[in-house]
Amino acid sequence: MPRPTVARRSNAGTKGVPRAEREGQIVQVATEVFGTLGFAATSVADVADRAGISKPLIYNYFGSKEGLFSACLHRAGAILAGELERVARGDAVGLERALRTLEGLFTLLEPQPWIWRLFFDPTVPRGEEGIAAEIALYTDRITALADQGVGEMLRLAGADDPLDVAALTAVWLAVADSLVTWWLDHPDETPASMTERCVRLFGVVLGAPLPAHVTAD
Amino acid sequence: MPRPTVARRSNAGTKGVPRAEREGQIVQVATEVFGTLGFAATSVADVADRAGISKPLIYNYFGSKEGLFSACLHRAGAILAGELERVARGDAVGLERALRTLEGLFTLLEPQPWIWRLFFDPTVPRGEEGIAAEIALYTDRITALADQGVGEMLRLAGADDPLDVAALTAVWLAVADSLVTWWLDHPDETPASMTERCVRLFGVVLGAPLPAHVTAD
DNA sequence: TCAATATGACTTCTGAGTAAGTTACCTCCG
DNA sequence: CGGAGGTAACTTACTCAGAAGTCATATTGA
Numbered sequence: 001m002p003r004p005t006v007a008r009r010s011n012a013g014t015k016g017v018p019r020a021e022r023e024g025q026i027v028q029v030a031t032e033v034f035g036t037l038g039f040a041a042t043s044v045a046d047v048a049d050r051a052g053i054s055k056p057l058i059y060n061y062f063g064s065k066e067g068l069f070s071a072c073l074h075r076a077g078a079i080l081a082g083e084l085e086r087v088a089r090g091d092a093v094g095l096e097r098a099l100r101t102l103e104g105l106f107t108l109l110e111p112q113p114w115i116w117r118l119f120f121d122p123t124v125p126r127g128e129e130g131i132a133a134e135i136a137l138y139t140d141r142i143t144a145l146a147d148q149g150v151g152e153m154l155r156l157a158g159a160d161d162p163l164d165v166a167a168l169t170a171v172w173l174a175v176a177d178s179l180v181t182w183w184l185d186h187p188d189e190t191p192a193s194m195t196e197r198c199v200r201l202f203g204v205v206l207g208a209p210l211p212a213h214v215t216a217d
Numbered sequence: 218m219p220r221p222t223v224a225r226r227s228n229a230g231t232k233g234v235p236r237a238e239r240e241g242q243i244v245q246v247a248t249e250v251f252g253t254l255g256f257a258a259t260s261v262a263d264v265a266d267r268a269g270i271s272k273p274l275i276y277n278y279f280g281s282k283e284g285l286f287s288a289c290l291h292r293a294g295a296i297l298a299g300e301l302e303r304v305a306r307g308d309a310v311g312l313e314r315a316l317r318t319l320e321g322l323f324t325l326l327e328p329q330p331w332i333w334r335l336f337f338d339p340t341v342p343r344g345e346e347g348i349a350a351e352i353a354l355y356t357d358r359i360t361a362l363a364d365q366g367v368g369e370m371l372r373l374a375g376a377d378d379p380l381d382v383a384a385l386t387a388v389w390l391a392v393a394d395s396l397v398t399w400w401l402d403h404p405d406e407t408p409a410s411m412t413e414r415c416v417r418l419f420g421v422v423l424g425a426p427l428p429a430h431v432t433a434d
Numbered sequence: 435t436c437a438a439t440a441t442g443a444c445t446t447c448t449g450a451g452t453a454a455g456t457t458a459c460c461t462c463c464g
Numbered sequence: 465c466g467g468a469g470g471t472a473a474c475t476t477a478c479t480c481a482g483a484a485g486t487c488a489t490a491t492t493g494a
Contacts, residue, residue, distance in 0.1 A: 010440090010441065010442070010489080010490050010491075011440080011441060011442085011490090011491095012439085012440045012441040012442080012489075012490040012491055013439070013440055013441085013490060013491025013492055014438060014439035014440060014491065014492055014493070015439075015440075015491095015492090016439085016492080016493075017439080017440095018438090018439090019438080019439080022439085038257075038339060038340060040257045040258060040340065041257060041340065043482080043483060043484085044483075044484070044485085045482095045483070045484090053440080053441090054440070054441050054442080055441090055484090055485085056440080056441065056442090056485090056486080056487090057439080057440060057441080059484090059485065059486080060439085060440085064484080064485075065483095065484070065485090094426065095426075122255060122339060122340070123255065123257060123258065123339075123340055153421070153422075154421055157421040157424060159417065159421050161417075163403070163414070164414060164417060164418060164421075166399070167396070167399050167414060167418065168418050168421075168422075170395050170396075170398065170399040171392055171395050171396060171399075171418070173395070174391045174392060174394060174395030174398075175388055175391060175392060175395075177391060178387050178388050178390070178391030178392075179384070179387075179388060181387065181391075182383070182384050182387040182388075186380070197380070197381060197384060200376065200378075200381060201381060201384065201385050201388070204370070204371055204374040204376050204381075204385075205370075205385075205423075206422075206423055207374060208311050208312055208370060208373075208374060208423070209311065209312075227455090227456055227457075227474095227475065227476075228456090228457095228474080228475055228476085230456060230457025230458055230459095230473070230474060230475080231457065231458050231459065231472065231473035231474060232457095232458085232473075232474075233458075233459075233473085234473075234474095235472090235473090236472075236473075239473080260448085260449060260450085261449080261450070261451085262449070262450090270474075270475090271474070271475050271476085272450090272451085272475095273451090273452075273453095273474080273475070273476090274473080274474060274475080276450090276451065276452080277473085277474085281450085281451080282449095282450070282451090
């Protein structure tokens with residue numbers, strides 16, 4: 001049956017926004033949603049709504065939900081890994097380096113805190129290939145930096161069990177993650193105030209008396 | 218059309234397993250799946266399969282997916298919060314108490330490491346009521362304990378900014394979480410070896426030289 | 435007029451939740 | 465002791481909603 005020939009205004013048709021620009025807008029919106037809700041809980045239709053365009057346009061430009069996530073990932077990854085590597089190239093070691101990293105992180109994440117979440121999203125479909133692999137690309141870079149910093153610190157202290165390094169690296173990443181998360185819950189904090197707070201806390205924790213059996217062992 | 222009168226053996230009918238026992242089995246399986254995959258990625262049908270029963274039985278007994286999760290939560294919560302409170306009643310303070318807590322945690326989680334995950338599952342639907350509220354019930358208890366320990370430690374060090382306490386509590390919970398997660402990825406470790414590792418790492422980190430501007434500020 | 439930009443209205447699939455019926459145990463009456 | 469029937473334990477086979485992904489079509493700048 002042919003469609004009724006009634007004059008029905010459609011919203012279709014170009015709005016004069018070039019593809020590159022639209023893609024940028026979409027990626028920005030999508031990053032925020034993915035970062036806030038997680039991959040699984042994010043619906044493409046929702047992203048389309050918030051971006052003020054329609055779902056098929058997203059599929060036109062990004063191919064699939066994973067493709068969209070991938071685009072967000074690469075933008076965020078370039079920013080993040082780049083900054084962290086910049087810090088790592090500095091000559092700080094041990095806790096000094098840790099603090100510098102946190103400072104860089106806070107400054108970097110100030111305008112768009114969600115991008116951090118993309119790399120530590122537990123809801124992305126696991127698998128040897130696909131998104132998971134791309135995430136690994138970046139987390140490996142980040143972990144390598146952390147591992148190097150942690151390893152250096154442990155070596156200075158005369159410890160060199162590789163498993164110790166691995167465990168402490170995991171802990172360190174979690175510490176960074178938790179501070180970012182806490183910051184997200186306390187929007188009044190500035191990067192500077194967060195950094196100061198970290199300096200203060202480092203001081204307190206490290207100044208605390210060691211338990212007897214730690215020194216004894 | 219009437220059903221064919223052919224003799225078709227159905228699998229229905231009681232298998233003689235009393236409700237309480239069945240519920241226990243289901244909760245055990247469900248806890249593992251929820252804890253491993255997260256709430257969102259877990260399908261009720263999958264749980265039913267693994268438990269060797271059918272989906273409607275789960276709905277019969279637990280009402281809904283949330284109801285099932287809730288049952289897992291309460292079992293796990295009773296175990297977890299109870300143990301942590303036991304440790305907290307001890308007379309250790311500061312880092313000593315931290316180590317004792319970790320030790321208790323590792324021992325407790327040895328047979329069933331997943332239960333920890335239930336309380337820190339980012340994929341549960343947010344909302345003022347429902348599961349989220351029940352989770353909060355337990356995390357509040359856990360957080361309160363952590364907060365108390367952290368607060369005591371900061372007070373001993375002469376610091377008492379409540380936001381500092383809150384932030385350090387978040388960090389401490391993340392540290393515990395990351396150690397459990399790391400352990401999950403290294404199944405060869407025993408509770409004892411994990412505890413030793415923590416003692417060692419505490420020693421190294423706390424023995425590290427303080428950055429200049431930490432002491433300066 | 436053609437290519438780029440855009441959309442409404444599908445199809446398809448997955449997973450939560452349900453209706454209705456099946457089987458086995460248990461009790462109580464004879 | 466034997467069978468009627470009540471009830472608890474269980475399943476098959478659905479419905480229904482929401483989200484991924486697709487198709488055909490519409491609009492407009494160059």
